[in-house]
Amino acid sequence: MNFSVPTEAFIVLSMVLFVLGAMGVMLRKNAIIVFMSVEMMLNAANLAFVAFARQWMHLEGQVFVFFVMTVAAAEVAVGLALIVAIFRNRNSTNIDALHQMEG
C-alpha cells in the first residue's frame, strides 16, 4: 500500500492544532472561545492517534479516538450548561470577570 501523505505531516498538523488550542485557552477571554480551543486540543490529539494508528496498522488508536470523542461530547454538555448558567447570572461570558476564588 502506498502512503500518499506521510505520517510526519499529520503529526505536524496535530502539533500546530494543539498549540493553537493551548494558546486559545490561555489567551482568550470569551468562555465559548476557550471552550472551542479545548475542543481543538482534543481533536489535535485525535488526529495524532489516528495518524499513528495508520502508521502502525493498530486498531487501538482508532478505538481511543472514539473514547476521546465520547468524553468530549459529555464535556461539551456539562461545559455549555455551565456557561449558560454563568451567562444568565452575569450577562457576559468573560472568564476574567470570574475570579472570586482569588486568594
Added chain:
Amino acid sequence: MEAYAQLIPLTILIPAIGAFINMWLGAKMGEKLSGYIGIGASVLSFIVSLVIFSYVNGSHGGGVLVDPPLLDGWIAIESIGLNIPWQFRVDALSGSMMLVVTGIGSLIHIYAFGYMHGDPKFSRFFVYLNMFLVFMLVLVTANNFVMMFVGWEGVGLCSFLLIGFWWDKKHGVGWRNSNAARKAVIVNRIGDFGLVISMFLIFWTFGTFDYYRSGETANVAFAKYVHGYAEKHGAEGAEAEAAAAVEAAAAAEAPAHGAETAHGGGDAHGATAGDHGHARPALEQIDNSLFETSQLGVFGQTIRLGELPVGHPDRMIEIGPFTFEFGQVLFLIVFLMLVGVTAKSAQIPLFVWLPDAMAGPTPVSALMHAATMVTAGVFLLIRSNVFLDYAPEASALIAIVGASTALLGGYIGIGQWDIKRVLAYSTVSQLGFMVAAIGLNAYIPAMFHLVTHAIFKACLFLGSGSVIHGVEHGHHHVHAHGHNGHGDEHGHDDHAHADDFDPQDMRNMGGLWKRMPVTFGTYLFATFALAGLFPFSGFWSKDEILVKGWIAGFDKGNPIGFIVLGMLLVAAGFTAFYMWRQIQMVFFGEPRSEAAANAPESVAWMTIPLVVLAFGSLVGGFINMPAPINGVFLPHEFGHLLESLMPSVTAAGFPEFNFPLALLATAVALGAIFFAHSIYAGSKAVRGSGEPTERRDPLTYLPSSRPVWSLANARMYWDEIYFRLFENPYNQMAKWLYRIDWDILHDYFHDTVLYKGYKSVGNLLARGVDVNVIDATVLGVGRLTRAASSRMRTLQTGYVRTYAVGLLLGVVAVVVVMLLPLIQNS
C-alpha cells in the same frame, strides 16, 4: 408430702411481689386495689404456709432443707472454703412461726384496710406491711445465721419505716414519731452489735453458719423413737403412750413418710425394716453417725463437743492468739446473742424503744408486738436451744433477765395513761415470760406462749386501735357539727388537731362498751387470755412456764427456778391488775369526753379480724394441752412437734399438769382483778374534776400508794437514766467536738493551711506555667501558620488562565521527565 416443703420460697415470694406491685403502681391504683393486693399477698402466703405446715405436722416435725433455684452459693468465698447458701429449713419451728407470721399478719392486713382508710400514704403502708412479712419469713425460715440476720435487719428496717410512718404530721407530732423510729433503730443497733459478734464467734468455733446439714437429725433420741428404735422414751409414763399413738398413726401412713432423714436415703433397708412391715431408715441414717463432727451444722457440733469431757483437745477453740474452752466460748456466744435479743425482743436493758414504738399506726403496733419483730429474739433463742442446753450459766442469766423484764413491764404497765402504752409494757412483760422460760430450758412453753400471746396481743392491739379510731371519729363528730365524721374522706393525718385532744389517752374515754360492743367483747376475751384465766389460751401457756419454774425450783433445787417462779407470779398479778384497770377506764363508767360519748363502732373490715382473734384467744391453748382433747388434739401435740428440734426436751420429758400451781396462778390473777375492780370499778377509774387530762389515778389519793404509782407512771425513770448516762454526755461530747471542728479544723486548717496553700500553688500554675509556657506554645503555632498562609494564598489568583498555564507547565514537566531518559539513552 415432702414436695409441699419445696413450696417454701413461695411464701416469701408472694408478699414480695405484693410489695413490689404496690411500690410501683400503688399510688395510681387507688386505695381499694392496692389494699386488695396487699391483703391477697398476705393471705396467699398464709395458705402456702398452711400447706407446708400440713407436711411438717404429718412427718413429726419435717426437717427438710430447701435450696431455692438460682441462689446456691449465695455468699461464697472459695479460697477459704466459705459457702453460705440461701437455704430454707422446713421444720416444726419455722413451720409454726410461718403460720403465726402470715396468719396474724393477714388478719392485721385486713384490719389495716379499714383502719388506714383515707390515709394519703395508704398504698405505701401496705408496701411496708408486706415487706415486714417478707423479712420476718426470711428470718424464721433461714437455715443459717447469716440469712437469719438478713431478716433480722429487714424487720428492723421495716419497723423504722412503720414506726415513723406519720413523720409528716403537723404540730410537732411528726417529729415525735420520727424520733421514736430513730430510737428503735439506734437501740436495735446496740443489740445487733452483740448478735454480729456472736455470729463471728459461731463461725470461728464451728466453721459454718448452718443450723443443720442435709440429712442431719436434730433430735436423735426423738427420731429413734419415731422410727421404732428406742427402747423407752424417757421417763414419761402416760406421755409415752400418747407418743406411741403418734407413732401408730405414722405407721399407717405411706411408707416413705419423711421425717428428718427420709430424704437422705430413699432406698429401702430391708435388713432393718423387717419387723415393721414398711421401709424405715437405717439407724445410722438417723443417729448422725455417718457425719464427721465438722460436717454437722452448728447444733450437731455443739452436741458432739458438749458430750466430750471438759478439757478434751477437741473442745479447745483457738480464737486469734487465745485458746478457749468450748464452754467458755459457748457462754460468750449465748451471752452476745442475748444482747441482740434484749434489743429485738425488748428485754432489760434495751426495752426502751418498744413503748415509744407506739407512735406508729396501730396495725403496725399489732404486727410488731404480736406476729413479727419482737418475737424474732425469742425465736432465735428457741432456735439456738442446743447452745443454751450446754451453756447453763448463760441460761441462768437469760432466765433472770427475762423474769426481771416481766416484773418491770408489768409494774410500769399499772401507771400508764396511754391505752397503747399499757399494752406495750404488757408486751415487754410477756416477752419477759418467754425469755425467762427459755432461760429455764423450757423452750416448748416459751414457743407455746409466743403463739398464744401473738393471738391475744394482736387482738388487744387491734382492739385498742378500734377504740382510738372510734374516739377520733367521735371527736370529729363533735367538732364538725352536723357532719357525719365516719363517712367522709379524711385520713389520720387530719386528726392531729391544733387542740390538745389525745385520742389515745384513757382519761378521754369511758363508757365505750355501749358504743362499741364488738370491740368491747373481743377486748374482754383477749384480756382474760392475757390475765391467764381458765380456759383462755394464756392460762395454758403461762401455766406451762410456771410449772417449769416450779420443777426447776422444787424438783431440781435450782434457786433460779424459785426466783423466776416468784417474779413471774408477781408479774402475772400485775398483768391482771393493769388489764382490768384498762378495761374499767376504757369501757366502763361515764364517758369522760364528748368524743367518747359519740364514738362509733368500727367498720366490719376492722371488727371481723377482732372476732377471729378473740376466738383464737379462747381456743388457742388447745394446741398444747396437758391432757388430750378427744378426737382433735393429743396431749402436748404442739410440744411433740417442736420436740423434733430439742434434744433436751426428750431427755427431760414433758411436765405434768400441776394443779396447786394452776390454782395459785388463777388465784393471783383473780385476786389482782378483784383488787383492781375495787379501786377502778366504773366511774371511780379516773378521779377529780376539770379537764380529763387533769384528772388523777385513784392510787394517787393514798399517800402510801402514791409513790408506787408515780414511779410506774414515770416509767421508773429508765429513759431519764439513759438520758443522763448516755445522751447528755454524748451531747456534751458532740458540742466539744463541734468546737474542735469549727475552731481548729475550719478556722485554722481549712482557712489557713488548705485555702492559702491551695491559692498560692494555683497562682504559680496559672501565671507561671499556664500563661508563659503552655499558652505561648499554642499561640506560637497559630501565629506561624497564619504568617505562612498569608503568603501562600496569593498563588490563588482566581483567573482560569493562570491555572491553565500551570497545568500546561506541569504536563510539559512530566513529558520532559518521561522523555529525558529516552533522549539520553539514544
